[in-house]
Amino acid sequence: MLQIVERERANSSSRACSTFQGGFAIGSDRLARSETEWLNVTVLRTPNLLLRPCSSADRDDFINLERDPEVMRFLNGGPVDHGAIDTRNVKFLMPRGEEPYVWTARRGASGEFVGWFCLYPVGRRIAEIGYRLRREDWGQGFATEGANALVEWGFGFAGYSKVVASTLAVNHGSRRVMEKIGMRHVRTSPADLDFIPGAEHGEVWYAIDRSNWVAVRS
Numbered sequence: 353m354l355q356i357v358e359r360e361r362a363n364s365s366s367r368a369c370s371t372f373q374g375g376f377a378i379g380s381d382r383l384a385r386s387e388t389e390w391l392n393v394t395v396l397r398t399p400n401l402l403l404r405p406c407s408s409a410d411r412d413d414f415i416n417l418e419r420d421p422e423v424m425r426f427l428n429g430g431p432v433d434h435g436a437i438d439t440r441n442v443k444f445l446m447p448r449g450e451e452p453y454v455w456t457a458r459r460g461a462s463g464e465f466v467g468w469f470c471l472y473p474v475g476r477r478i479a480e481i482g483y484r485l486r487r488e489d490w491g492q493g494f495a496t497e498g499a500n501a502l503v504e505w506g507f508g509f510a511g512y513s514k515v516v517a518s519t520l521a522v523n524h525g526s527r528r529v530m531e532k533i534g535m536r537h538v539r540t541s542p543a544d545l546d547f548i549p550g551a552e553h554g555e556v557w558y559a560i561d562r563s564n565w566v567a568v569r570s
């Protein structure tokens with residue numbers, strides 16, 4: 353059962369979002385600043401995880417995720433070379449702890465870093481969900497648990513009417529998470545990521561409307 357630990361307005365000004373790339377580009381009709389402020393202080397507790405808005409203290413953990421070739425397999429084709437990468441050209445999110453809409457996931461019991469989730473506004477009342485977890489933590493239902501919590505919060509409290517997600521068609525783990533949280537495949541499009549094996553099968557898009565979400569849960 354999802355528990356919203358904290359939901360209040362932040363005092364600080366809205367944070368810049370300069371590292372969002374590609375599918376995460378900021379839309380002109382993103383949520384108003386006053387809404388982003390309280391979005392950014394929402395802490396969610398699930399049976400195993402605590403999802404807290406990311407902070408600069410998470411920076412090293414985020415960078416280490418990008419060094420794991422398996423974690424980055426369907427995003428970068430392998431580990432990120434931080435000395436050589438041109439962050440203006442990457443199509444995946446590289447959070448550093450300053451970004452709005454990114455939640456750091458830690459084990460509720462120990463506080464150990466697990467990964468991050470994002471629920472990022474991409475249109476009027478539409479949010480895109482994403483996740484990246486440490487390899488050591490795969491296969492324990494954590495991605496499903498965290499994504500479910502964010503979708504529940506997004507529909508139940510944040511006022512979104514649709515949640516979308518995309519991944520390479522060959523990223524079966526990510527697709528299965530989308531399906532398990534009730535999303536449905538809506539289209540496949542060319543991926544334009546030739547350097548990633550399997551990218552020729554395209555990018556798949558999934559979505560769930562608030563009405564479907566309510567129906568599934570009632």
Ligand SMILES: CC(C)(COP(=O)(O)OP(=O)(O)OC[C@H]1O[C@@H](n2cnc3c(N)ncnc32)[C@H](O)[C@@H]1OP(=O)(O)O)[C@@H](O)C(=O)NCCC(=O)NCCS
Pocket residue numbers: 422423424426427482483484485486489490491492493494495496497518519520523524525526528529532
């Ligand atoms: C994709 C990812 C988030 C899945 O995390 P996870 O915590 O292992 O997922 P869950 O344990 O919640 O598993 C959800 C379902 O996916 C399945 N699954 C997970 N990895 C899989 C894989 N590689 N191939 C096929 N199915 C897989 C699980 O078996 C489970 O389905 P089931 O209950 O029917 O058995 C994780 O592998 C990851 O962080 N990958 C690297 C980053 C990434 O690719 N992010 C998505 C980019 S769009």
